[in-house]
Amino acid sequence: GQQLNQSPQSMFIQEGEDVSMNCTSSSIFNTWLWYKQEPGEGPVLLIALYKAGELTSNGRLTAQFGITRKDSFLNISASIPSDVGIYFCAGQLRRGNTPLVFGKGTRLSVIA
Amino acid sequence: SAVISQKPSRDICQRGTSLTIQCQVDSQVTMMFWYRQQPGQSLTLIATANQGSEATYESGFVIDKFPISRPNLTFSTLTVSNMSPEDSSIYLCSVLGTSGVYNEQFFGPGTRLTVL
DSSP states (O other), X not given: OOOOEEEOSEEEEETTOOEEEEEEOSSOOXXXXXXXXXXXXXXXXXXXXXXXXXXXXXXXXXXXXXTTSSEEEEEEOSOOGGXXXXXXXXXXXXXXXXXXXXXXXXEEEEEO | OOOEEEEOSEEEEOTTOOEEEEEEESSOOSOEEEEEEOTTOOEEEEEEEOTTSOOEEOTTOOTTTSXXXXXXXXXXXXXXXXXXXXXXXXXXXXXXXXXXXXXXXXEOOOEEEEEO
16 A cells, blocks of 8 residues: 655654654655644644645644655644644555545644 | 544454444535555555445455445444454544635544554
């Protein structure tokens, strides 16, 4: 099946630092999404991207849909302790009623 | 966005038994999915729950092991049958909902299953 390569696998950062993670694929995706999962919870949608080259922000989070449609990145600026969690990228091959393909996740730890 | 609830939130089961997980959505949705998340792993799609017809299973998942029902547009169940310790995972219900122009996929809180 389709696979998304997400990196880094884990990050340990100081509070206040910026964070960057990315996702790549050998296939073209029409939609890229970024989710955050905290312990004991389901993934929560952070940002959805629908057009190649699109750059979207949600508070301190910024994500971009790569021009080639084969990659996306997520940046978190000025990290805070509540940013701790696992961040997943997800792609949709065809827009519409098709399920998502997920990356393996980036586990973020923030040291106060 | 859709509000999704799952029951039970967690369970500990003996091998060889079966567990049915319920998923309830607060609005009618076209698409419902079931995912499995093994410890420390990403999400893997089990099947698409189709209203009024048999679920569509992904490679590696079969109906005998994971029977799914979807009697209407707001409810679905997933049964994990003849469980073994390898079935210990978080099982997540997901729906395609509308947020603005496009459909987006939302997740329930998950059911944490431990098989002894």
